[in-house]
Amino acid sequence: xxxxxxxxxxxxxxxxxxxxxxxxxxxxxxxxxxxxxxxxxxxxxxxxxxxxxxxxxxxxxxxxxxxxxxxxxxxxxxxxxxxxxxxxxxxxxxxxxxxxxxxxxxxxxxxxxxxxxxxxxxxxxxxxxxxxxx
Amino acid sequence: xxxxxxxxxxxxxxxxxxxxxxxxxxxxxxxxxxxxxxxxxxxxxxxxxxxxxxxxxxxxxxxxxxxxxxxxxxxxxxxxxxxxxxxxxxxxxxxxxxxxxxxxxxxxxxxxxxxxxxxxxxxxxxxxxxxxxx
DNA sequence: GCGAACTTAAACACTTTTCGTTAACTTTCC
DNA sequence: GGAAAGTTAACGAAAAGTGTTTAAGTTCGC
Numbered sequence: 001x002x003x004x005x006x007x008x009x010x011x012x013x014x015x016x017x018x019x020x021x022x023x024x025x026x027x028x029x030x031x032x033x034x035x036x037x038x039x040x041x042x043x044x045x046x047x048x049x050x051x052x053x054x055x056x057x058x059x060x061x062x063x064x065x066x067x068x069x070x071x072x073x074x075x076x077x078x079x080x081x082x083x084x085x086x087x088x089x090x091x092x093x094x095x096x097x098x099x100x101x102x103x104x105x106x107x108x109x110x111x112x113x114x115x116x117x118x119x120x121x122x123x124x125x126x127x128x129x130x131x132x133x134x
Numbered sequence: 135x136x137x138x139x140x141x142x143x144x145x146x147x148x149x150x151x152x153x154x155x156x157x158x159x160x161x162x163x164x165x166x167x168x169x170x171x172x173x174x175x176x177x178x179x180x181x182x183x184x185x186x187x188x189x190x191x192x193x194x195x196x197x198x199x200x201x202x203x204x205x206x207x208x209x210x211x212x213x214x215x216x217x218x219x220x221x222x223x224x225x226x227x228x229x230x231x232x233x234x235x236x237x238x239x240x241x242x243x244x245x246x247x248x249x250x251x252x253x254x255x256x257x258x259x260x261x262x263x264x265x266x267x268x
Numbered sequence: 269g270c271g272a273a274c275t276t277a278a279a280c281a282c283t284t285t286t287c288g289t290t291a292a293c294t295t296t297c298c
Numbered sequence: 299g300g301a302a303a304g305t306t307a308a309c310g311a312a313a314a315g316t317g318t319t320t321a322a323g324t325t326c327g328c
Binding site: 007009010032033035036039040043 | 317
């Protein structure tokens, strides 16, 4: 039974980074090149991203598909689309307009450019009105 | 840039399981043995566990070490230890006694046997009174 | 422009994970 | 007891991930 996703090396680098050390300083401490510290840090961040995405998937397992927001939609129209669709199936959304936009931008920043949705976004909802973007 | 931790196969099995299918039924659908479905499901759960642990580690990066609960401590004494230590450094813990015990059991079940702590548990705390076990 | 910090790409050896098989085992429910 | 559901162990081949190096590329403050 192994631990988390991160290797000892990756956690080591992240801890030193948290302390404010530069990649070169860390490279000296752990006796390797700064390029290597960079790749280790990068793969650590990648692993963290994957961990988050994995749990997001778990949530969508409990949720049902609410609607799909098409590419090109104005970001500020997304909440009203969600409210309308949720009302159709008689579920009250847990979030207000602002929170929805924030949640969307946080979890799907790569699907938003400025004020536009630049990639179809699948919206999931649970019976409790929790919203997830997939 | 890959997706989450789970493979397509693993997500497929989890979805079918969520629908209530048995391992045998899934095995028939995806054309393999039920033993294989079992191992795929098991490794999916293991990956989910690792994803959670990875994010837990992230939180401990933001947190400072509060105290270490030694092996053999009674489980129901843990909260008062935490409250006392947090008070020393003037941080109000976000949780009550019951929630703390629940959180502990959920995140570190392998460190608890019945009413006893069976492995040293490191306790972390953030400035906001958030508690993590490491 | 200079230097320090950081990023990237290609290649390599190495380890771990994954999916699959077969066969035996435990659990659960009637 | 018996059937269905689930688990486990041992093994193999293919795929994916890790830590390194070297060398060339940013980016940013001064």
